[in-house]
Amino acid sequence: MTPERFEHRAQAGQALGRRLQELGLPRPLVVLALPRGGVPVAAEVARALQAPLDLLLVRKIGLPWQPELALAAVVEGDPPQIVVDEQVRRMAGLDDAYIHAEAQRQLKEIARQRQRYLRGRRPVELRGATVVVVDDGVATGTTVRAALKALPALGVARRVLAVPVAPAETLQALQAEVDQLVCLMTPEPFRAVGLHYRRFDQVEDEEVIAALDAAQPATPEGETP
Numbered sequence: 019m020t021p022e023r024f025e026h027r028a029q030a031g032q033a034l035g036r037r038l039q040e041l042g043l044p045r046p047l048v049v050l051a052l053p054r055g056g057v058p059v060a061a062e063v064a065r066a067l068q069a070p071l072d073l074l075l076v077r078k079i080g081l082p083w084q085p086e087l088a089l090a091a092v093v094e095g096d097p098p099q100i101v102v103d104e105q106v107r108r109m110a111g112l113d114d115a116y117i118h119a120e121a122q123r124q125l126k127e128i129a130r131q132r133q134r135y136l137r138g139r140r141p142v143e144l145r146g147a148t149v150v151v152v153d154d155g156v157a158t159g160t161t162v163r164a165a166l167k168a169l170p171a172l173g174v175a176r177r178v179l180a181v182p183v184a185p186a187e188t189l190q191a192l193q194a195e196v197d198q199l200v201c202l203m204t205p206e207p208f209r210a211v212g213l214h215y216r217r218f219d220q221v222e223d224e225e226v227i228a229a230l231d232a233a234q235p236a237t238p239e240g241e242t243p
Contacts, residue, residue, distance in 0.1 A: 026217040027154050030182035030202070031059035034152070035066025037200055038180055043067070043148050050074040051229075052153040052165060053131060054221040055211075060152035061229040063180060067150070071233035072142040074151060075131055076165045077124035079117060081110050088157075091164035092121040094128045095171065101164035135226050145173035155211030156184035156201075159192050166195040183214045 024030040047069035051060030057073075064071035076093040079100075080086060089110060090102040100121050107117075149169055156162050162179065169177050179192060180200040185208035189201055203214060212218035 022214075024182055024215050026215060027055065027058035027221070028062055030154065030215070031062025031152075032066070033202055034059065034180050034182055034200065035063045037202065038063060038150065038178075039066055041198070041200070043150070043178065043198075044176065046147045047150065048072060048142050048144055048147045049150045049152060050165075052076060052151070052162065053135065054223070054226050055155075056153035057221060057226045057229050059154050059182065061233060063150065063152050064233055069150070070142045071230060073131070073135060073230070074165045074168070075128045076161055076168075077128055078161045079120040079124060081106070081112070082116075088160035090117050090121070091161040092124050092128075093164045093168040094125070094132070095168050098125055099164060099168050101160060101167055103158065103160045106158075106160075134223055135230060139230075144169070146175050148176040148178060149174045150178045150180050152180050154182065155214065156181050156188055156192070157208075157211055159184075159188040163192060163195055166192070183211060184208070 047067050049060050049064040049067065049069050049071050051057045051071065051073055053073055060071060076091055078088045079090040079092065081089050087106065088103060089106050089112060090100055092098055092100045100117065102117060151165055153162055166177055166179065177196045178198045178200065179196045183203040184201050186204040189199060189204065193199060205214060
């Protein structure tokens with residue numbers, strides 16, 4: 019039974035991990051966290067699934083006067099991918115020049131995050147894997163949609179989105195981007211992800227690094243760490 023609110027991200031991740039265990043997802047499995055808030059959730063999921071944990075680095079592009087409202091999102095890659103929420107763009111009246119400039123700024127932050135969090139660690143191999151993308155919740159879905167759109171080019175076999183909480187209409191809009199979608203709670207009305215946690219502190223860089231260091235080593239199947 020899902021509570022009305024999660025105690026904290028780790029408890030939400032444990033509940034999400036149990037639900038995913040029941041699905042018998044095909045292996046090899048890789049869990050990808052959206053930093054920073056998704057990392058404590060994804061660490062518990064990776065532990066439950068006995069799967070390696072890595073990051074999927076994506077940054078939101080917010081409105082100049084309301085940074086928390088996602089206009090677009092950019093995800094690392096070669097080339098990087100930008101996904102725009104056209105409804106928000108029309109409402110805001112912003113052009114491609116603003117989005118491009120902000121994307122370049124956010125890509126610098128992505129480069130900083132990769133160096134800071136992974137410290138030269140090679141990315142987990144995703145080709146042929148069932149990839150479980152985890153965040154601490156979804157609101158508009160722009161950021162996670164960008165992350166999901168980047169995966170086919172990396173040769174993944176199956177895309178699974180797993181989140182503790184999200185609005186039903188956002189999940190419906192994301193269905194086309196995934197092979198499977200798991201969400202524990204779809205409150206109505208939905209106001210903000212953080213309202214569905216008793217503790218929703220900001221996740222610091224040190225917590226991200228510790229979770230990655232503690233995760234199961236990314237060792238290909240059949241090899242010994």
